[in-house]
Amino acid sequence: MKDFHDLADYSVAEIQALLDLAARLQHNPEPRALEGKILALLFMSPSLRTLASFQAAMSRLGGGAFVISPNMSIHGIETRPGIVMDGMAAEHIREAVPVIASYADAIGIRAFAERRNLDDDLADLEYNAMRDLVEIPLINMESAIQHPCQSLADWKTLDDIGMPKNGGRFVLSWASHPNPLPLAVPATTVKMAAMRGMDVTVLRPEGFELPDAIMQQARDLAAASGGSVRETTDRDDAMNGAQVIYAKSWSSTRHYGDKKADGDLRRQHEDWCVDEPWFANAADDCRFMHCLPVRRGIVVADRILDGPRSVVIQEAQNRMFAQMAVLHAMLA
Amino acid sequence: MKDFHDLADYSVAEIQALLDLAARLQHNPEPRALEGKILALLFMSPSLRTLASFQAAMSRLGGGAFVISPNMSIHGIETRPGIVMDGMAAEHIREAVPVIASYADAIGIRAFAERRNLDDDLADLEYNAMRDLVEIPLINMESAIQHPCQSLADWKTLDDIGMPKNGGRFVLSWASHPNPLPLAVPATTVKMAAMRGMDVTVLRPEGFELPDAIMQQARDLAAASGGSVRETTDRDDAMNGAQVIYAKSWSSTRHYGDKKADGDLRRQHEDWCVDEPWFANAADDCRFMHCLPVRRGIVVADRILDGPRSVVIQEAQNRMFAQMAVLHAMLA
Amino acid sequence: MKDFHDLADYSVAEIQALLDLAARLQHNPEPRALEGKILALLFMSPSLRTLASFQAAMSRLGGGAFVISPNMSIHGIETRPGIVMDGMAAEHIREAVPVIASYADAIGIRAFAERRNLDDDLADLEYNAMRDLVEIPLINMESAIQHPCQSLADWKTLDDIGMPKNGGRFVLSWASHPNPLPLAVPATTVKMAAMRGMDVTVLRPEGFELPDAIMQQARDLAAASGGSVRETTDRDDAMNGAQVIYAKSWSSTRHYGDKKADGDLRRQHEDWCVDEPWFANAADDCRFMHCLPVRRGIVVADRILDGPRSVVIQEAQNRMFAQMAVLHAMLA
Numbered sequence: 001m002k003d004f005h006d007l008a009d010y011s012v013a014e015i016q017a018l019l020d021l022a023a024r025l026q027h028n029p030e031p032r033a034l035e036g037k038i039l040a041l042l043f044m045s046p047s048l049r050t051l052a053s054f055q056a057a058m059s060r061l062g063g064g065a066f067v068i069s070p071n072m073s074i075h076g077i078e079t080r081p082g083i084v085m086d087g088m089a090a091e092h093i094r095e096a097v098p099v100i101a102s103y104a105d106a107i108g109i110r111a112f113a114e115r116r117n118l119d120d121d122l123a124d125l126e127y128n129a130m131r132d133l134v135e136i137p138l139i140n141m142e143s144a145i146q147h148p149c150q151s152l153a154d155w156k157t158l159d160d161i162g163m164p165k166n167g168g169r170f171v172l173s174w175a176s177h178p179n180p181l182p183l184a185v186p187a188t189t190v191k192m193a194a195m196r197g198m199d200v201t202v203l204r205p206e207g208f209e210l211p212d213a214i215m216q217q218a219r220d221l222a223a224a225s226g227g228s229v230r231e232t233t234d235r236d237d238a239m240n241g242a243q244v245i246y247a248k249s250w251s252s253t254r255h256y257g258d259k260k261a262d263g264d265l266r267r268q269h270e271d272w273c274v275d276e277p278w279f280a281n282a283a284d285d286c287r288f289m290h291c292l293p294v295r296r297g298i299v300v301a302d303r304i305l306d307g308p309r310s311v312v313i314q315e316a317q318n319r320m321f322a323q324m325a326v327l328h329a330m331l332a
Numbered sequence: 333m334k335d336f337h338d339l340a341d342y343s344v345a346e347i348q349a350l351l352d353l354a355a356r357l358q359h360n361p362e363p364r365a366l367e368g369k370i371l372a373l374l375f376m377s378p379s380l381r382t383l384a385s386f387q388a389a390m391s392r393l394g395g396g397a398f399v400i401s402p403n404m405s406i407h408g409i410e411t412r413p414g415i416v417m418d419g420m421a422a423e424h425i426r427e428a429v430p431v432i433a434s435y436a437d438a439i440g441i442r443a444f445a446e447r448r449n450l451d452d453d454l455a456d457l458e459y460n461a462m463r464d465l466v467e468i469p470l471i472n473m474e475s476a477i478q479h480p481c482q483s484l485a486d487w488k489t490l491d492d493i494g495m496p497k498n499g500g501r502f503v504l505s506w507a508s509h510p511n512p513l514p515l516a517v518p519a520t521t522v523k524m525a526a527m528r529g530m531d532v533t534v535l536r537p538e539g540f541e542l543p544d545a546i547m548q549q550a551r552d553l554a555a556a557s558g559g560s561v562r563e564t565t566d567r568d569d570a571m572n573g574a575q576v577i578y579a580k581s582w583s584s585t586r587h588y589g590d591k592k593a594d595g596d597l598r599r600q601h602e603d604w605c606v607d608e609p610w611f612a613n614a615a616d617d618c619r620f621m622h623c624l625p626v627r628r629g630i631v632v633a634d635r636i637l638d639g640p641r642s643v644v645i646q647e648a649q650n651r652m653f654a655q656m657a658v659l660h661a662m663l664a
Numbered sequence: 665m666k667d668f669h670d671l672a673d674y675s676v677a678e679i680q681a682l683l684d685l686a687a688r689l690q691h692n693p694e695p696r697a698l699e700g701k702i703l704a705l706l707f708m709s710p711s712l713r714t715l716a717s718f719q720a721a722m723s724r725l726g727g728g729a730f731v732i733s734p735n736m737s738i739h740g741i742e743t744r745p746g747i748v749m750d751g752m753a754a755e756h757i758r759e760a761v762p763v764i765a766s767y768a769d770a771i772g773i774r775a776f777a778e779r780r781n782l783d784d785d786l787a788d789l790e791y792n793a794m795r796d797l798v799e800i801p802l803i804n805m806e807s808a809i810q811h812p813c814q815s816l817a818d819w820k821t822l823d824d825i826g827m828p829k830n831g832g833r834f835v836l837s838w839a840s841h842p843n844p845l846p847l848a849v850p851a852t853t854v855k856m857a858a859m860r861g862m863d864v865t866v867l868r869p870e871g872f873e874l875p876d877a878i879m880q881q882a883r884d885l886a887a888a889s890g891g892s893v894r895e896t897t898d899r900d901d902a903m904n905g906a907q908v909i910y911a912k913s914w915s916s917t918r919h920y921g922d923k924k925a926d927g928d929l930r931r932q933h934e935d936w937c938v939d940e941p942w943f944a945n946a947a948d949d950c951r952f953m954h955c956l957p958v959r960r961g962i963v964v965a966d967r968i969l970d971g972p973r974s975v976v977i978q979e980a981q982n983r984m985f986a987q988m989a990v991l992h993a994m995l996a
Contacts, residue, residue, distance in 0.1 A: 052372065
């Protein structure tokens with residue numbers, strides 16, 4: 001494995017093999033598997049789970065990791081191509097990325113969506129500019145439109161909670177939030193559930209449709225796995241028989257890059273806070289998933305997060321086991 | 333060992349066993365004892381010694397560590413219970429702590445006193461809110477009213493400088509400082525010296541009395557060990573025959589949470605800077621202790637810190653050895 | 665090896681032995697050579713390459729490292745001697761350095777030039793104040809006037825690109841930059857090339873002469889190795905037959921510590937951006953070196969950095985291998 005970027009780059013069998021490896025490493029530690037190996041972690045955007053879980057993953061396998069963020073260089077790192085660097089930034093990614101990679105056996109890079117232009121973010125412009133500079137094994141730690149480590153962990157979580165290997169009723173729901181968040185998690189999640197052959201419903205208000213290209217890719221993946229993908233604004237319809245609701249807020253795609261218009265629209269939907277009444281039509285043991293961090297009382301009610309439906313801590317822990325498998329496949 | 337929180341939770345024999353282990357690891361390294369094991373370090377407050385010594389301790393035993401502080405998450409970590417998270421913080425400790433712990437075999441947490449309400453700080457409200465969320469072995473890296481790692485290291489330092497296993501004359505002295513500092517170190521230090529059966533004098537100006545609950549606990553511990561605890565404002569009386577002076581500034585308990593009144597009172601005592609004349613009545617080889625960081629020329633004169641009385645560097649180094657013992661006892 | 669401070673402290677044979685060790689560790693990893701050993705990294709100034717490469721170096725040899733920077737302490741670390749600490753800083757280097765060192769088997773310290781007074785920086789006042797406090801093996805990670813790790817890596821890079829062991833034509837050129845940068849890299853570079861017996865030309869505008877003491881030391885080193893050192897403002901003359909140009913901006917020595925006068929002077933030389941026309945008289949395969957970070961379009965044109973002349977990434981990677989040799993020589 002050289003470039004862990006999009007879960008859809010892999011077959012279901014390949015993903016299952018990775019997760020078998022994850023489970024093996026979870027239950028039978030290999031504390032010297034990556035002895036003398038180094039993982040570079042480049043964070044152009046903030047992190048808590050990813051920062052912690054990758055360092056822990058590498059240490060558990062006997063390797064080492066180091067962390068770089070732009071504020072560690074002098075006055076930050078420039079990302080724009082062809083620029084005359086007479087401003088604050090003293091270093092360009094064209095040097096920083098190859099240098100950091102030169103110290104490591106594998107590198108993880110995080111660069112959130114800029115959220116100015118939807119086409120740029122769908123094309124993953126900033127991340128791909130760095131990706132083009134890397135010749136060693138590379139892990140996408142969340143780019144504008146991808147978050148494959150999250151989806152691999154969520155796939156494992158669905159297995160762990162007893163969802164069938166294929167099928168099941170999955171709702172991806174938009175949720176309220178004060179800020180216009182990136183599309184990476186919903187885009188990667190709808191594809192993940194589709195690849196599992198689930199019947200996927202994307203529940204969101206008007207103006208928050210996922211981009212056509214993402215929806216079409218998800219439908220194609222679902223078709224190949226025997227599942228389906230649809231979207232609706234009707235909560236009762238969406239939740240009918242649901243076995244999993246995956247909540248996440250994201251930017252308005254209608255007003256992408258327009259904070260004012262996005263804010264005006266999202267303020268009309270502050271009632272999109274997942275709470276027990278949402279589950280009236282759902283399967284009795286319908287689970288609640290979220291990638292974290294999550295705003296309590298805004299995205300979801302405390303009683304859901306603190307109750308038996310929630311598997312958010314398991315999802316987060318599975319980040320580590322999933323990433324151990326990716327690192328082992330790359331470097332062992 | 334599951335929850336290293338208060339030195340007084342342990343018997344003198346248990347502490348001695350821990351310190352025997354510390355000395356063994358100091359002189360006979362075990363660089364693979366914690367192979368594949370991970371320590372999470374959560375700093376809600378800043379750190380230098382604790383940050384460095386825990387990472388070094390874990391590495392010396394062959395394990396790994398990762399560090400998390402609130403600024404690594406997006407806009408910080410919320411600690412208030414039941415709050416609707418519509419402000420800056422994007423994550424709550426109710427998720428952050430279990431997630432961080434899920435990557436680790438043990439976790440250390442630091443959360444300084446808020447210094448608004450004395451009863452809240454004596455009850456260690458913020459730290460205990462996090463402690464309740466942890467199911468793996470937990471180390472208190474300084475909370476509002478506890479600092480057991482400091483006291484364990486100081487106990488070892490007293491042994492190292494040849495103090496008797498039981499007894500000796502110990503002065504804990506308030507010192508000048510521009511800011512109202514937490515009570516954790518004086519509270520934990522008076523108990524530590526009492527447990528050693530020392531004759532302990534707390535020397536402080538009026539208005540800086542240690543809380544009754546702490547003093548009473550210290551007196552009870554002293555009684556069990558054959559020592560004593562008293563307090564005074566009289567420097568000559570306190571220092572008479574003293575074998576150790578442990579200096580530390582702390583907040584006015586009379587004006588706790590009132591920065592203005594505290595400042596007015598502490599400015600009257602800017603002469604509480606430990607210097608050679610303090611030692612006129614003391615034992616010839618009376619030692620100077622401080623937990624660091626220390627303000628030179630404010631808390632203590634340079635000639636004391638730089639002279640033969642000072643054992644502050646040994647105290648700091650013993651943090652590492654003491655913590656290696658705690659980690660070994662928890663995880664090996 | 666106890667104190668890696670100035671490349672000129674070592675004979676050419678000793679440097680060659682270190683680089684033989686570097687090459688051996690590069691091609692035959694020793695992932696347990698420093699098992700249980702700890703490197704402390706104290707950064708009083710920012711870092712990217714040094715931060716990453718030292719952590720990677722130590723991990724590749726099976727040891728551990730921890731990083732300390734002033735913002736990790738409460739309100740920073742005081743460096744001035746004899747001061748009454750009633751300001752922001754809560755800790756003095758006189759405690760911080762010995763404490764940090766007490767956790768480690770070796771320590772690296774970085775402290776950039778203050779750039780207020782040239783004599784102070786040539787005397788390396790701030791760095792030497794810390795150096796005096798260290799009793800364990802110490803590595804200079806860049807001080808006001810030294811950067812031995814950079815020079816050791818550059819020496820290896822010159823070997824790697826096929827420069828003869830002795831001799832060759834080397835140009836150290838000042839370059840444009842918006843800010844008055846330290847003298848450490850040019851000072852250490854001119855000495856490194858002189859020690860290799862190269863014919864060294866320092867190319868710089870009037871007002872940017874390197875200090876006499878540095879030039880004299882370089883001339884003495886060159887004489888011992890059969891090389892030469894001269895300086896000029898004439899680009900065509902300097903580049904005639906050059907096999908290597910090492911670009912770097914630095915402060916005006918005429919106006920040292922005077923930002924306004926320095927700025928007025930450097931703005932007259934914004935055309936000192938290395939580009940292809942500079943190479944008209946040079947050897948066909950003349951290489952471009954720079955220690956990084958580098959401002960594109962200011963110090964050097966993109967087409968040089970992105971073209972076959974540039975060896976800047978190799979230089980950066982050789983930092984790791986050179987430092988592995990230093991650490992191995994100190995600790996294995």
